[in-house]
Amino acid sequence: MSQAEARIKEVISFLQNKDTVLGYRKLMDCVIDTQDLDLYREVISLTDWKEQFPEKEDELIERSLVILERVAKIPISEYNTKKPVVVGSDLIKSYGYNRFKLGPISVKIHKGEVYGLVGENGNGKTTLLRVLAKELKYNEGQLDFKFDNTYDSNYDLRTNLVYIPQRTQKWYGSLKDNLKFVLSNYGIPPEENETRVLMMIARFGLWNYKHLKWSELSSGYKMRFELARTLLRQPELLLLDEPLANLDVLAQQVILEDLKSMCNSINNPIALILSSQQLYEVEKISDKVIYLKDGQYKDNKQVVADDENQLIVEIDCEAKRDELMTIFENLQIEKLIYNGGIFVAYFNANTSFSAVLESLGKHKIDVTYTRNITKSTRRFFVS
Numbered sequence: 179m180s181q182a183e184a185r186i187k188e189v190i191s192f193l194q195n196k197d198t199v200l201g202y203r204k205l206m207d208c209v210i211d212t213q214d215l216d217l218y219r220e221v222i223s224l225t226d227w228k229e230q231f232p233e234k235e236d237e238l239i240e241r242s243l244v245i246l247e248r249v250a251k252i253p254i255s256e257y258n259t260k261k262p263v264v265v266g267s268d269l270i271k272s273y274g275y276n277r278f279k280l281g282p283i284s285v286k287i288h289k290g291e292v293y294g295l296v297g298e299n300g301n302g303k304t305t306l307l308r309v310l311a312k313e314l315k316y317n318e319g320q321l322d323f324k325f326d327n328t329y330d331s332n333y334d335l336r337t338n339l340v341y342i343p344q345r346t347q348k349w350y351g352s353l354k355d356n357l358k359f360v361l362s363n364y365g366i367p368p369e370e371n372e373t374r375v376l377m378m379i380a381r382f383g384l385w386n387y388k389h390l391k392w393s394e395l396s397s398g399y400k401m402r403f404e405l406a407r408t409l410l411r412q413p414e415l416l417l418l419d420e421p422l423a424n425l426d427v428l429a430q431q432v433i434l435e436d437l438k439s440m441c442n443s444i445n446n447p448i449a450l451i452l453s454s455q456q457l458y459e460v461e462k463i464s465d466k467v468i469y470l471k472d473g474q475y476k477d478n479k480q481v482v483a484d485d486e487n488q489l490i491v492e493i494d495c496e497a498k499r500d501e502l503m504t505i506f507e508n509l510q511i512e513k514l515i516y517n518g519g520i521f522v523a524y525f526n527a528n529t530s531f532s533a534v535l536e537s538l539g540k541h542k543i544d545v546t547y548t549r550n551i552t553k554s555t556r557r558f559f560v561s
């Protein structure tokens with residue numbers, strides 16, 4: 179089964195199970211990959227109808243399935259993601275003698291991959307993103323881009339590569355007009371411009387916000403706008419600095435899922451590196467998690483290599499340290515530390531997480547939170 183067929187099957191299953199929120203978003207991804215403007219128009223008018231009649235779910239499913247049948251008839255070529263889009267080797271960036279130094283860092287990413295960049299404040303995430311975006315000059319090392327669309331100036335580089343900083347700029351006029359402005363700069367004719375922009379507005383859940391101004395949008399919707407604007411430019415490499423800042427947990431998850439599925443486009447994938455403080459959310463969607471501490475690099479491949487000799491568990495509970503040590507005595511506990519209001523327990527690798535849970539339950543410890551962080555970069559934060 180081709181990737182496109184598998185994806186259509188997945189969407190049908192979402193719709194049949196009445197998960198229309200996710201199903202409809204994924205349907206739009208399938209349609210976007212066809213690059214068929216007639217199908218875009220179908221989805222645009224269906225989105226408009228869906229917003230007017232949100233209660234007519236069964237009809238929405240029926241109409242979505244009809245569109246999917248048409249999508250299935252359009253061949254989608256699969257992009258070959260073997261070649262990395264950017265290769266950085268032993269990059270070093272220093273802000274001057276005795277000041278912060280990043281690196282040496284080597285990084286390589288392919289289209290369709292998502293890398294999460296995590297670390298506490300001031301450890302070099304923005305610096306690394308700006309080096310990769312060619313906004314900052316590096317002192318040592320090498321940085322090569324291997325874009326499909328060849329570029330010969332820094333201006334061209336900006337469309338192959340898009341960097342969205344933490345604080346985005348204010349814009350004037352309506353959301354929709356600002357999106358149309360992007361495509362008119364690329365010389366896209368008016369009718370096609372309108373269709374592509376409305377498709378992107380629909381995809382990012384901006385339908386009811388399209389006529390609003392910058393000051394009328396919440397932070398979450400401003401970020402959605404930024405992403406819609408970026409994806410209209412069809413970059414090959416996307417660098418996002420803290421896209422989740424100021425978003426509530428649900429909005430964070432929706433944005434991450436949307437980003438992931440956009441990057442995994444079958445014929446037009448994007449390589450994405452995003453920095454965030456939301457470690458667990460980012461881990462869920464990332465192919466690799468890069469952890470920066472004092473400008474030094476570690477990634478979750480090292481976590482996997484290190485984890486063979488320990489089980490590491492975070493526990494938030496009212497119990498005292500001594501009590502926990504007694505409870506875990508038979509579970510080969512090696513170390514128990516208190517980190518930012520939460521216990522971090524290190525056990526011998528032969529101990530299982532379920533045995534730890536069982537022991538906590540047996541001793542009626544009132545646990546408000548626990549997590550096995552053995553395979554998470556979280557362990558770098560607590561050690």
Ligand SMILES: Nc1ncnc2c1ncn2[C@@H]1O[C@H](COP(=O)(O)OP(=O)(O)OP(=O)(O)O)[C@@H](O)[C@H]1O
Nearest residue numbers: 273277278297298299300301302303304305306470
């Ligand atoms: N232009 C600059 N000149 C000198 N030092 C700088 C400059 N920009 C950043 N730094 C320093 O470099 C270090 C790393 O900063 P950076 O912004 O890359 O970290 P970060 O991990 O992105 O932090 P945050 O999570 O707070 O955004 C910090 O100590 C910062 O003070």
